[in-house]
Amino acid sequence: MKPTDVSRPEYYHKVVDCQWGCPAHTPVPEYIRLIAQGRFTESYMLNRESNVFPGILGRTCDRPCEPACRRVRVEDEPVAICRLKRVAADLRGDVGHLLPSPPTEKNGKKIALIGAGPASLTVANDLMPLGYECEIFEQLSRSGGLMRTNIPAFRLPAEVLDEEIDMILDMGVQVHYDHPIDSLQSLLDQDRFDAVFVGTGAPKGKELNIPGREEGDANIHIGIEWLESVHFDHIKEIGEKVLIIGVGNTAMDCCRTSKRIGGVDVKVVARKGRPYFKASAWELEDAEEEQVEILENHSPSRFVLENGSLVGMEFELVEWEADENGRLVSKVLDSKIVPCDDVILAIGQDNAFPWIERDIGIDFNDWEMPVVDKTTFQTTRDGVFVGGDAAWGPENIIWAVEHGHQAAISIDNYCQGQSLVNRPAYGMNLVSQKMGLHSWSYGSEYDASQRAKMNHVDLVERFKALEVEVELGFDAEQTAIEVERCLNCDIQTSFSAPLCIECDACIDVCPVYCLTITDNGSEEEMRDRLTAPAENTDQDLYISEELPQTARIMVKDEDLCVHCGLCAERCPTAAWDMAKFDLLIPYAGKPTWTESAEAASTISS
Secondary structure, three states, X not given: OOOOOOOOHHHHHHHOHHHHHOOOOOOXXXXXXXXXXXXXXXXXXXXXXXXXXXXXXHHHOOOOHHHHOHHHHOOOOOOOHHHHHHHHHHHOOOOHHHOOOOOOOOOOOEEEEEOOOHHHHHHHHHHHHHOOEEEEEXXXXXXXXXXXXXXXXXXXXHHHHHHHHHHHHOOOOEEXXXXXXXXXXXXXXXXXXXXXXXXXXXXXXXXXXXXXXXXXXXXXXXXXXXXXXXXXXXXXXXXXXXXXXXXXXXHHHHHHHHHHOOOOEEEEEOOOOHHHOOOOHHHHHHHHHOOOEEEOOEEEEEEEEEXXXXXXXXXXXXXXXXXXXXXXXXXXXXXXXXXOOEEEEOOOXXXXXXXXXXXXXXXXXXXXXXXXXXXXXXXXOOOEEEOOHHHHOOOOHHHHHHHHHHHHHHHHXXXXXXXXXXXXXXXXXXEEOEEEOOXXXXXXXXXXXXXXXXXXXXXXXXXXXXXXXXXXXXXXXHHHHHHOOOOOOOEXXXXXXXXXXXXXHHHHHOOOOOEEEEOXXXXXXXXXXXXXXXXXXXXXXXXXXXXXXXXXXXXXXOOOOOOOOHHHHHOOOOOEEEEEEEEEOOOOOOOOHHHHHHHHHHHXX
């Protein structure tokens, strides 16, 4: 195998599993260390650069970072990354003077943003400081998109949402509320905008067309529309017996909302068993804590009506088996009628683009979705871009934010006449953390504490009003313990082969057997003969240059390493060092790291 090229930012980035797993690549270990030092404002601003909405996401993120967390290599529970983000947001000081501000002189370019959800807001956040004029067209009377209408206030208080959205709008974004776009062609014909971004989400809930659907329509609701109606006070009550069909995160919001506006016997009904649920584990836990019953392996067959009124639903009781192709197929065991007063359908969401004409140069695929380039976010019509749920279907807020960042880069390049395909490069800093030969500028000790449990408002109190936020956040003691659970994965082991004397001290001291000095060979056979077999091929092996004594190589299994730093402490020649990795993320209008390096080189010469 060839020596590992550690000059590539992608190599160390992949080792920081949480940051690699985050669509927006938020530097998780660094913001957790800032929290540990009580530097909440700095932690918040570091978060905001990449994920834009720390307070919102600290309450609602789907947490793709947490399943990736290296802490699960040594115990069951990851670091509470998401909830620590909320700590920084709740305890920060005034950040008004730290926020980006638009220049007095504009650059003459105007951008239309359709929909005021997280993707469009992120585009505005990135482009306004560059001198662009951004206009948002929003069909509702408030901004935020599905963040506002589909996430109940007991999970996301309106004041948190408003505050972080206003940080963007206060840069001078012009918002046209109650202004749906009925024709993209008409908007383009105005010839006022240099580019258009479509961030309209996936606003259409899926139907369940089974017998009795039309007859029972008065008491059968579409989940996302129902949540929106509750938000705007169009619906203030529901029957005592409620069935929620579907088991995604929207279903969890529907069942918990039902409990707050009259639902007593609330059941969530799933076609498959719990391993196949789409809802996040913590969403399920919160619903069950509120005494919501979850029925598994119930396949809807018909709505039951008496005298024209909905009184229940009939379900087939099924079991699932894999066929010869590995696909799950159901086998009906029995049937069952479950009484109900109301049914809420939360079985998925679709995009809806009746307002985009099919003859204006934008191609649509077989699913009636616009064809969008996954790198540039541009449609087949130049100057029209799409992101968030509108691009490829429902995802989550953090994905919408990353789409917004990438679309903003493309829009800026498009307006400046530059290539959209040649994306700005990522860069990195790698700085030794030595404070002495065997001491470091960060706490490297392993803390055996268990994951902190979120404090909740008492059941009786939380049902008094929809606005009562259930999660109280971590207290000071919980925060102090939780931050120490982070393994500092961005503090990288940096190896210098010429300094190695092959004494095996690092191998002897390594608690997870991730180091091996061995002869070179192919990756496949080498993975089997390391000190501990390297079984996870998704994570790379570090391969050193030839060692001076024997021409063997140092091999490190990046999957096993827990960044404890014992190898660097034990090494008598300082061949091992612990160095902090900073990923330099490109954003619209910012010079790439290569351009910055070239400029620095020119100045120094």
